[in-house]
Amino acid sequence: MSAREDRVEPTGYGDLLEQIKTQVRHARVQAARVVNSELITLYWRIGASIRQRQAHEGWGTKVIARLADDLRTEFPHMRGLSQRNLVYMRTFAGRFSEPSAQHPVAQLPWGHVTVLLDRVPDAEARNWYVEQAAHHGWSRATLTHHITSGRHLRSGNAPNNFPATLAAHESDLAQSILQDPYNLDFLNLDSTHSERELEDALIGRLTHFLSELGAGFAFVGRQYKITTGDRDYFLDLLFFHLGLRRFVVFELKVGQAEPEHIGKLNFYVNAVDDQLRRPEHGDGATIGILLAATRDDIVVEYALRGIGSPLAVSTYTTYGALPDDIRPSLPTADDLADALRDVARP
Structure with a gap:
């Protein structure tokens, strides 16, 4: 068979190719969502563990700095274990119940969550922004803009x-x-x-x-x-x-x-x-x-x-x-x- 014949598409090949490409893209999006949901849940559990220990043992804030150093030593290639992020995790666990995969907050990137923790102290308003951001797919900049302009009001x-x-x-x-x-x-x-x-x-x-x-x-x-x-x-x-x-x-x-x-x-x-x-x-x-x-x-x-x-x-x-x-x-x-x-x- 000549090279030219190899390039001749059989009937329906183009449709099959587009179908498989769509399936691959969908699977990649779904995989990314699962990974993000697991990461958000992990951050909540880390924050909850820190809060629980600090409450029971009377530990101060210096323990978070030590935790950050030890965790980065143990997981040198994992991002997100800085002292600042651990403080966010502790705050996150204090302001939200443990998120399931279906909870809107588990569908948001961590950067969105930190914006909400920094800028929206009221729980009812915070939940409104979580639902809207997850439903409409707001970028971090869009979320920040809507919070600044008081869109929930x-x-x-x-x-x-x-x-x-x-x-x-x-x-x-x-x-x-x-x-x-x-x-x-x-x-x-x-x-x-x-x-x-x-x-x-x-x-x-x-x-x-x-x-x-x-x-x-x-x-x-x-x-x-x-x-x-x-x-x-x-x-x-x-x-x-x-x-x-x-x-x-x-x-x-x-x-x-x-x-x-x-x-x-x-x-x-x-x-x-x-x-x-x-x-x-x-x-x-x-x-x-x-x-x-x-x-x-x-x-x-x-x-x-x-x-x-x-x-x-x-x-x-x-x-x-x-x-x-x-x-x-x-x-x-x-x-x-x-x-x-x-x-x-x-």
Whole structure:
């Protein structure tokens, strides 16, 4: 048989190759998860043993330094046995029950766990971040960002009519994608910004905005044109949420949310439902989110009452929204870098 004949693929070979490659990739991911789960459980047990001994024997903190030295001598090629990490393990065992392989914390890398131990003292909030990070696959940087911005306090808090317009399970899922307020400090807008400047800034920093929105949002377009009757209308921002399988319309307002803004958003949502939604593909009812600088909750409640489309009214914060007498006193990025260099000098 010639070399050329050897290179001729038999029928179905390409499909078989792709199938096996997929199986190998899946097995490698599963193996990595098992290894990570075992490592997290090991760290918890080490921490629990240290806590138990210190409690019963009255040992001080110096014993941890000695343990670190002896363990690294015994296991010279194993990372993670430093004195600092042993202290984290002891803290870990004090703040979590022993994790099983199915527990969300066992699905997180150790670096994520140390961030949670350092930054989230409240147990309820810590468990919320553990579940969200494991479910959405947040990176360590994303987890840190969400903790810093207090995402657990903002999640699902925006006034909405979801319970009245969606089935119970859909309402809960839809509320989970809401934030109030949305943290748009990364835009660095001044206090006199216009709606177009806000929109331009959001598109210019779309990656940051998508991170703030949360997992599942896919960007469709800005100033998205829809034609109704003989007129063209333009949606500020249009997204599709992959988890909810539905379009999400954002209407931007730099002032206070008004009843007429909610009425206009309802009009946009109805138009998207009629012109873009594909129920035969499993698309759910379109959601509208009015993103305004401020709102009066009583006015919003009246404006949402009786509307058949799922709508919500959220607010946003920006660095530029800080009072003028406070903003100049905050350190700039250069100030922080200089301060860090000063600390690092011997």
